[in-house]
Amino acid sequence: MIRSLKKTHRLGAILATAFFAAALVCAYMLYSLPTDLGLTSGHEGVLTRTYLIVAVTLITGGAALYFSLTGREEIIVYKTKNEETSDTSATSASESTNSTISLDAVASLTAGESKRQLYQQFLQIICDQLSAGQGAYYESFESEGIRKVRLTAGYALAVGESSEVAYDFGEGLVGQSAAEGRTLYVDDIPEGYIKIVSGLGTASPRYLLIVPVLKGREVKGVIEIASFTAFGQDERTYVEQAAALLIEKMPE
Numbered sequence: 001m002i003r004s005l006k007k008t009h010r011l012g013a014i015l016a017t018a019f020f021a022a023a024l025v026c027a028y029m030l031y032s033l034p035t036d037l038g039l040t041s042g043h044e045g046v047l048t049r050t051y052l053i054v055a056v057t058l059i060t061g062g063a064a065l066y067f068s069l070t071g072r073e074e075i076i077v078y079k080t081k082n083e084e085t086s087d088t089s090a091t092s093a094s095e096s097t098n099s100t101i102s103l104d105a106v107a108s109l110t111a112g113e114s115k116r117q118l119y120q121q122f123l124q125i126i127c128d129q130l131s132a133g134q135g136a137y138y139e140s141f142e143s144e145g146i147r148k149v150r151l152t153a154g155y156a157l158a159v160g161e162s163s164e165v166a167y168d169f170g171e172g173l174v175g176q177s178a179a180e181g182r183t184l185y186v187d188d189i190p191e192g193y194i195k196i197v198s199g200l201g202t203a204s205p206r207y208l209l210i211v212p213v214l215k216g217r218e219v220k221g222v223i224e225i226a227s228f229t230a231f232g233q234d235e236r237t238y239v240e241q242a243a244a245l246l247i248e249k250m251p252e
Contacts, residue, residue, distance in 0.1 A: 016066075023058045030054060101129045101235065106242045111251050115139070119153035119221075122246055126225060127155045130235055133205050134226040138167070138174055140219050149178050149222050169219075177210040178219050183240060184210040187230060207231055213243045220247065 030051060105125045111118050123135040135155035141148055151157075151165035159165060167175035177184045186208040205226040213221040223243055225231075 019062060023062070026054065026058065101238050103238070103241055103245060105129070106245045109246075109249050111249055115251065116153050118246075118249060120155075122242070122249075123153055123155040123223075126223070126239060126242060129238070130225065130227065130231070131229070132225045132227040136224040138178075138222040138224065140178060140221055147178075149174060149219075152221075173208070173210055174222050174224055177212050178222050181212050181214060181217065181219055183212070183236060184208075185231060185236060186210075189226070209236060209239060211236075211239045211243050213246060215247050220250070 106122065109118065109121055109125070119137040119139075123137055126132070127135045133156060136151055136157060137153040138149035139152040141150060147169040148166050149169070150167075151159065151163075167178075169175050170179040173184055173186065187206070189204065189206055189208050191204055205228050207227045207230050209223075209225045209227075209231050211223045211225075212219050213223060223239060225239065
């Protein structure tokens, strides 16, 4: 950005020099005009008006050039300060997030009365740590030789406990994550794709993180987290590490 400012100053100096040189040439030619045209006395009034019009034009042009170059410099400096402020804010936000998320709560989980209760506690911790609006855990199973995942636990889901939600491996985003055994991150969820329901109404999150729960190469389940704010790389890594800890807590 400093280099841009230097180029702007150099260009401004060149333009200003050229403008004022042209103005001097123009003034000299106007001064010599009566002699060059062989005019006699009596034309002073017409020439005076011409001189005034040209003088006003040159002054206006010079002022426009000055304010244009000055304004350009102010815009560049203002943009630089904004970019520095944005970078500082982003860094501060990232450091703040890193200082608040922790795997300790996940590590202290116990199996409890059932796997569903374990998954429920797990989602509660993850969503609280990430300030996420919604979470779901899908457990893998096999039916008639077809691998599937079914909704086993949820956090702030707009789905009743009696509802059956299941996907074949490769079906939808959850099924795709299960089939490939890799994390999927969607940063532009279509409006209405997911609804978060609260006492204040419904709202659609914009960001979706889907993480498979792996035991070796076997997919034991899939974690789905939705949020109104973007997931940074540290937050995605956090969920993946939490998923690895969850495997250790699962009853055989």
